[in-house]
Structure formats: C-alpha cells, structure tokens
Amino acid sequence: MPTNVTPEYKKAEEAFRKAREPRERLDCLRDMLRTIPKHKGTEHLQGDIKSRIKQLTEELAGPRKGGKRSGPSHAVRREGAAQIALIGPPNSGKSALHHRLTGARSEIGAYPFTTQHPQPGMLVWEDVNFQLVDLPPVAEEFTVPWFATPLQTADAALLVVDLSDPACTDQLSYVLGWLDQRRIRLVRDWPGTAESLSAGDEDDPFRIELPTLLLANKRDLDPEPGEIEVLEELLELDLPAIGTSAETGHGLDRIGPFLFRNLGVVRVYTKTPGKDPDMDKPFTVRRGDTVMDVAALVHKDIANSLSFARVWGKSVFDGQQVGPEHQAEDGDIVELHLH
Ligand SMILES: Nc1nc2c(ncn2[C@@H]2O[C@H](COP(=O)(O)OP(=O)(O)O)[C@@H](O)[C@H]2O)c(=O)[nH]1
Numbered sequence: 209m210p211t212n213v214t215p216e217y218k219k220a221e222e223a224f225r226k227a228r229e230p231r232e233r234l235d236c237l238r239d240m241l242r243t244i245p246k247h248k249g250t251e252h253l254q255g256d257i258k259s260r261i262k263q264l265t266e267e268l269a270g271p272r273k274g275g276k277r278s279g280p281s282h283a284v285r286r287e288g289a290a291q292i293a294l295i296g297p298p299n300s301g302k303s304a305l306h307h308r309l310t311g312a313r314s315e316i317g318a319y320p321f322t323t324q325h326p327q328p329g330m331l332v333w334e335d336v337n338f339q340l341v342d343l344p345p346v347a348e349e350f351t352v353p354w355f356a357t358p359l360q361t362a363d364a365a366l367l368v369v370d371l372s373d374p375a376c377t378d379q380l381s382y383v384l385g386w387l388d389q390r391r392i393r394l395v396r397d398w399p400g401t402a403e404s405l406s407a408g409d410e411d412d413p414f415r416i417e418l419p420t421l422l423l424a425n426k427r428d429l430d431p432e433p434g435e436i437e438v439l440e441e442l443l444e445l446d447l448p449a450i451g452t453s454a455e456t457g458h459g460l461d462r463i464g465p466f467l468f469r470n471l472g473v474v475r476v477y478t479k480t481p482g483k484d485p486d487m488d489k490p491f492t493v494r495r496g497d498t499v500m501d502v503a504a505l506v507h508k509d510i511a512n513s514l515s516f517a518r519v520w521g522k523s524v525f526d527g528q529q530v531g532p533e534h535q536a537e538d539g540d541i542v543e544l545h546l547h
C-alpha cells in the first residue's frame with residue numbers, strides 16, 4: 209500500500225479484502241477509487257482499481273444482448289458455509305469428483321476440456337453444506353480467459369491432480385504459474401489451523417491466497433503411497449493432501465471433515481423465546497465470530513437492534529445471558545433478544 213493514503217482509503221481497502229459477494233466488492237472498489245489520493249505514487253493502483261471495476265461491472269451485467277459476450281456470467285453466487293473451487297489440469301478428475309461429492313451433473317469426459325462453465329454443487333457433511341465449484345482446466349493448450357473470476361469469491365481450493373499421469377508435474381507447475389501471474393496463490397494455511405497467521409500482502413489488495421487441499425486423484429490406478437510427497441518436493445509444494453479415487457470413492461469421506469475443521473466452521477442453531485430451537489438448519493459462522501455475526505446472518509435489522517442473547521452450549525451454562533460480542537461455539541443454541 210502506498211504510504212500516504214488516507215484512513216478513509218484504508219477502510220475501503222479493508223472492506224474490499226473482506227467482501228465476498230461480487231456486488232459488495234464492486235461497491236468497495238468504487239469507494240477505493242473515490243478515496244484514493246490522486247497523485248503520481250498511486251497511479252498504478254488507480255489503474256488496477258479501474259480495470260477491476262470494469263471487469264466486475266461486465267461480469268455482473270451478465271450476457272450482453274447482441275454483444276460479443278454470450279452465455280452465463282462466470283461469477284458464482286456463494287451459498288452454504290463456504291465456496292470451494294476445484295482447480296487442476298485437464299482430465300485429472302475434477303468433474304468426476306465434483307459429481308461424486310455433490311451429486312450435481314457436471315460433464316465428465318475421457319477427453320480434456322469437457323467442462324466449459326463454472327458448475328456449482330453442494331457437498332453435504334452432517335448438517336453443513338459446502339459449495340463446490342467445478343471449473344474448466346488450467347492448461348498450456350487452452351485456459352478460459354475468465355478462469356480467475358470465480359476464484360475472487362472462493363474461500364478455498366481443492367487442487368486435483370492425477371498422479372498416474374506422467375505429465376502431471378509439468379501440468380501442475382503450469383497451473384501454479386498461471387495462477388501466480390494473476391496474483392493468486394494456493395497456500396497451505398487454512399483459517400481454522402492454529403498456525404494460520406497469514407495477513408495477506410499489505411501492498412497488494414488484489415492478491416488472493418486460497419487455502420488449498422491437494423487431492424491426489426485416481427489412486428485406484430496408481431495406489432503407490434509416498435508419491436504425493438515426491439510430487440510436492442518436485443514442485444516445492446507444501447499443501448495438505450489426501451489420496452482419492454472418484455472411481456472407487458476412496459478418500460472422499462475425508463474431505464467434508466477436513467473442510468469443516470480447517471475452515472473453522474461453527475454451527476449455531478437459533479430459537480425464539482419460549483419455543484424449541486430449530487435444529488434442522490444451522491447458521492454457519494467461523495471460529496472467532498460473535499453472536500452479532502450470527503444475528504447479521506439471520507437478518508440485518510436483527511443485528512442492528514440486537515441487545516443481548518441467551519446461549520445454550522458447551523462453554524456456557526444453560527440459557528446464559530451474553531452480549532453481542534460473545535464468541536459463538538460449534539453447536540450453540542442462541543436466542544436473540546432485541547432492543
Ligand atoms: N480410474 C479412474 N478414473 C477417473 C478417476 N477420476 C476421473 N476419472 C476418469 O478420468 C477422465 C477425466 O475425468 P473428468 O472428471 O472429466 O476430468 P476433469 O477434466 O478434471 O474434469 C474420465 O474418463 C473419468 O472417468 C479416478 O479416480 N479413477
């Protein structure tokens with residue numbers, strides 16, 4: 209960040225880093241452009257902000273009638289507890305895994321480039337939904353120009369590789385290089401892990417770090433253990449990894465729990481005074497989030513007029529009264545009381 213920016217600009221940039229919804233991000237970008245000091249030292253950043261605004265405005269406008277853009281927008285609306293992108297070279301089994309994990313129908317093909325559009329689907333683990341977004345491959349032969357668009361809203365990534373394919377190290381290093389050029393990095397630290405302290409790059413609001421789980425797929429073809437380590441060493445990769453098979457289902461049951469734990473998902477069930485809690489569908493927040501954050505998910509107006517809450521859970525006595533800043537814990541039942 210240029211040193212002589214205003215607190216107003218800093219605030220706008222901070223909000224942008226946190227924003228996940230495309231519309232919200234666009235508003236933040238406009239705030240950034242409005243508040244950034246207009247002088248030589250910020251020219252480059254101003255240009256960056258402008259081109260992001262243009263890109264995002266076009267994405268949000270969707271297909272243009274009679275224009276050159278056709279087909280659906282490539283931004284995917286976030287749903288569920290988190291949005292996770294499937295990234296990898298062609299034919300590694302991204303779509304096959306997506307189908308097995310979510311039941312959604314993405315096209316699966318023995319030939320590359322079968323997947324043409326972002327395809328969302330839900331991975332259900334216990335009562336938590338994770339939105340998995342299947343994507344086209346990143347490949348030297350061809351990569352869709354919009355590939356980085358759906359990654360702007362993602363919370364994390366599953367990097368899918370086929371270790372039985374001799375080309376896999378080259379392919380993977382191409383994927384990582386392509387992403388790096390777009391200032392996207394796949395990183396090992398997840399928000400729920402204790403050592404995760406990565407504050408992001410102070411100088412670049414557009415840098416994205418996606419916590420990543422490596423899926424070494426097609427284990428049924430190449431069940432040799434130890435290969436993941438070899439691959440990671442070759443690429444100087446240091447990511448948590450799971451061996452999977454979309455064919456036999458091997459390893460797939462580990463993905464839901466991994467996401468839940470490492471994203472730090474916290475489930476909260478709400479109740480109205482005098483009634484039983486609604487245990488069907490939790491609201492999900494993240495470790496460290498507060499009763500106020502839960503209220504904001506229920507309704508903006510409720511958050512605005514939240515006075516206190518009563519909580520039933522592991523770290524409180526039954527019906528304990530807490531303030532809006534009280535941290536929620538997984539499994540809490542929360543009764544919101546308004547002014
Ligand atoms: N043996 C085996 N084949 C797989 C596995 N996963 C995917 N495939 C096959 O690999 C090919 C490419 O799969 P696809 O999901 O379309 O790859 P994508 O390009 O990464 O989306 C298809 O023929 C799949 O049936 C797996 O775990 N084991």
Ligand SMILES: [Mg+2]
Pocket residue numbers: 302303304315316322323343344
């Ligand atoms: Mg595919």
